[in-house]
Amino acid sequence: MLTVYDYLQIRTAHAQGESVRSIAKRLHYAQKTIRKVIASVTGQPPGYTRSGPVECPKLGAVIPVIEQILKDDEQAPRKQRHTAMQLFRRLVKDHQYRGEYDQVRRYVAKVRQRERETFVPLEHRPGVRLECDFGHIHVDYPQGRRLVSVLVACWSFSQALFLIKLPTERTESVLHGLVCALSFFGLVPRELWWDNPKTVAWAIHRGRERSLNAHFAALASHYRFEPLFCMPAKGQEKPDAERSVYALQRRFGTPVPAVADDAELNGYLSAFCQTEMDRTVAGQQNTIGQNFALEKPQGLVLPRHGFDACIPRAAVVDKYQTVRVEGCRYSVPREVAFRPVTVKLYPQRIEVVREGRVVASHARLDLEHLQANASSLDPLHYLPTLLRKPAALDHSGVFGNWQLPASFEELRGTLEQVHGERAGTRQYIRVLQLLMRHPLQRVGQAIDACRHRPTLSAEIIAQKAERLAQATATAAALLGPAGCTIGAAGLDVPNLTVAPPDLRQFDQLLSVYSTEPMAQGDRDVQSPESPGDAAQAQPEGLAAADDVGGVRQALA
DSSP, X not given: OOOHHHHHHHHHHHHTTOOHHHHHHHHTOOHHHHHHHHHOSSSSOOOOOOSXXXXXXXXXXXXXXXXXXXXXXXXXXXXXXXXXXHHHHHHHHHHOOOSOXXXXXXXXXXXXXXXXXXXXXXXXXXXXXXEEEEEEEEEEETTEEEEEEEEEEEETTTOOEEEEEXXXXXXXXXXXXXXXXXHHHTSBOXXXXXXXXXXXXXXXXXXXXXXXXXHHHHHHHHHTOEEEEOOTTOGGGSHHHHHHHHHIIIIISSSOOBOSSHHHHHHHHHHHHHXXXXXXXXXXXXXXXXXXXXXXXXXXXXXXXXXXXOEEEEEEOOTTSEEEETTEEEEOOGGGTTSEEEEEEOSSEXXXXXXXXXXXXXXXXXXXXXXXXXXXXXXXHHXXXXXXXXXXXXXXXXXXXXXXXXXXXXXXXXXXXXXOHHHHHHHHHHHHGGGGTSOHHHHHHHHHHHTTOTTOOHHHHHHHHHHHHHHHHHHHHTTSGGGEEXXXXXXXXXXXXXXXXXXXXXXXXXXXXXXXXXXXXOOOSSOTTOHHHHHHTOHXXXXXXXXXXXXXXXXX
16 A cells, blocks of 8 residues: 555656656556556545445344434433443343444444534623522531532623622522622623522523513612523533632632631632632633723623612511511511511521611521521510510520620629519619610610619619710710711711600609519509509600500600
8 A cells, every 4th residue: 555655756756757657667566556646636645435334234233223212312311311331231132132232332422422512612792791600619617517609700701700608599699699799890791691590580481581580680670681591401501600610619619618607708709709810811811800801891880779689578576576487586676566567588687677667687597507486586675575574584585595794683683682672673674674775885884883882773874874875975076076976978967965764753663562562473564553653654664665556646
């Protein structure tokens, strides 16, 4: 068989004028062969070409069966399709195949290679496309190693990256994470791409049509981006987010990060994203940060007003001053008892809203690590009711689990020694009710300043707390012009002076209980012998416990 070197020798000899007969005689080839080489268009040997298809005496009889099985597999679940070995076993058992496995394997590989999906290289314009996904890494906390969810957002043009650890992958976490991502980037994409999670798109229709989650649709409307989704099981349609998940796991998460809490982890993730801005992607000349600067003029500007990333739910406050959300109970003030409220679910907290005003805020309970009927009860919400039901102070978990400074417990013992057990307890409850108007530190300072007085009472401590409040307001007024303080937003807020409450009216009530024996168990504050005096003796307690409707009716 002639090689390319033989072709070179023959064609150059003929080009120099040597005859075909002379070349054939010298190189010992037939003249017909020499003429074919000289007439070659390419100047190279033509190579081997089969004259016909290869015969498969054993496999050929079952090739139609193999083709049909592979065609049926296209409709089967991905993990329940035939492998080459499983197909070979089926041919031997059901179709009496007597050939070798390797013949079946090579034919199946050839068929599947012929049907493999191919792609068209894409180019993305700046400021258009942002891809999102969730990645998962293990993190070492003081309590042990945990698998956490991290929201990944990546720009397709510049590869600019944002990462944030979220407590869950629920809708409220998705909303919060996207709000943080857009705030981090400082601009809004024209298209936001997702897979098809139920928290974002609850129904998949023909093609790319989706039924959006109402809260995600509200987010898209607020920021004015177009929500787009990959086809089912086609995660490769957002390759930038998939590569970013790989970077999260291999580059940030290796070795396994050790942090004290989620705030520290998110700080490290933010620093990692900032460091990525200085990296140059393979095949690019500019850094990620330089390419991201080209995205900003082409993207959409952030809205002037922020988006409230929460899931609102309607609820009704029950007789225990709690609202039930996701099997957990959260306390609210007495003034909204038995009334409809709106509960705003955030990833890590809940807010209870009544008539546009936040009346209660709690850290959100983690249902995965709590038993059923878990509750978050704020003792301050139950203080207005405590004077009517003083026995609850010692028989309720709300107050039993209340962590107060040691000075409070010492104060209770002192008051009970001075005024008697029952009257001293009510004096102590009135001191606790000061926490509704003053911070804990101020009330603690008032207690420390008055504890050594021989005639100690709740009124004396209240007056001291008011004087401390006025001193604080005076000191703050010196920092602002004309008796005004400067708020966080740079606005002048006038200082309002409230006269200290006159708690001497409670003396009548206390005298009733100090002179008349009480039956065991809880008893209403109002004495049956002096109903009028008892009603007038509780202006502070009743005012705090009254609902809004009752106050309006009284004013009318």
